Amino acid sequence: IVGVLGYGGGVIGRYCDLPEEYPGVAHFHTVRINQTAGFYYTSSALRELMDIWDKYGSGLTNFHGSTGDMVLLGTQTDKLEAIFAETTAKGWDLGGSGSCLRTPSCCAGMSRCEYSCIDAMEICDTLTHKFQDELHRPAFPHKFKIKVSGCANDCTAAVARADMSIIGTWRDNIRIDQAGVKNYSKDMDIKSEVTDMCPTHCMNWDGSALKINDKDCNRCMHCINRMPKALRPGKDKGATIMLGGKAPIVTGALMSWVIVPFMKLEAPFDNIEDLIRKLWEW
8 A cells, every 4th residue: 555645545566466576557546636627727737736646656547537636647656756746736626535535526517518507516625625635535434425416417426436426407397498499390300309208297289388397307307408509497497416326347327316406505515515414424
């Protein structure tokens, strides 16, 4: 087991079983760097990080690993403290690894997506800072991953790959532009491509107007994805909180299940922080 002084996570020890025969890879440790919310970087910041990695590591990277971190592949034990010192001096921090909170990750949210019902990037950044100790000083018997998706399209695959999934949604009615729907009907069979594919069969198209029984709608986003210029999420926005998703190799993805159907999420996001702490205590 290897790491840096004071941190329990962020470095994954890799050793060769035949160090005498392959001394160049006798040690080939992985270093995880905490990614930015939404995976936004300046080219100058990435160059600084890669200069450090070229100096102390193999130069191999994985942008990004399945956990979301920037993964730096291949260094020796005696280089770890130097990598840590120089990366943190540039404002980076190690990501999560092992039996601890893993690095929270999110989609681009409101920075690029008109569908986003919550500020996924701000939520992710806030939770990362609030639970930084849990990233580096493991207090759990098992890993715990949080992912934030701005809408039910779930571009982070949170429902399938996160212990806690925070999914943006709304609880009032879908906004409909009937003129926009009619315009789509010129080039699209709305019945077969939209209403017949609704998982709850809550929609009806009679050739002149689209009707939605919003009480039965599960906010899956299919109709909005197919007709984005005619349909939009409602105005009363928040998030659905889910637990239990994971992606084991042998059995395949196990989807998370709903524990809070709707929660308003607004800065400083104390309500989601309180929920996370209560879940951990439980």
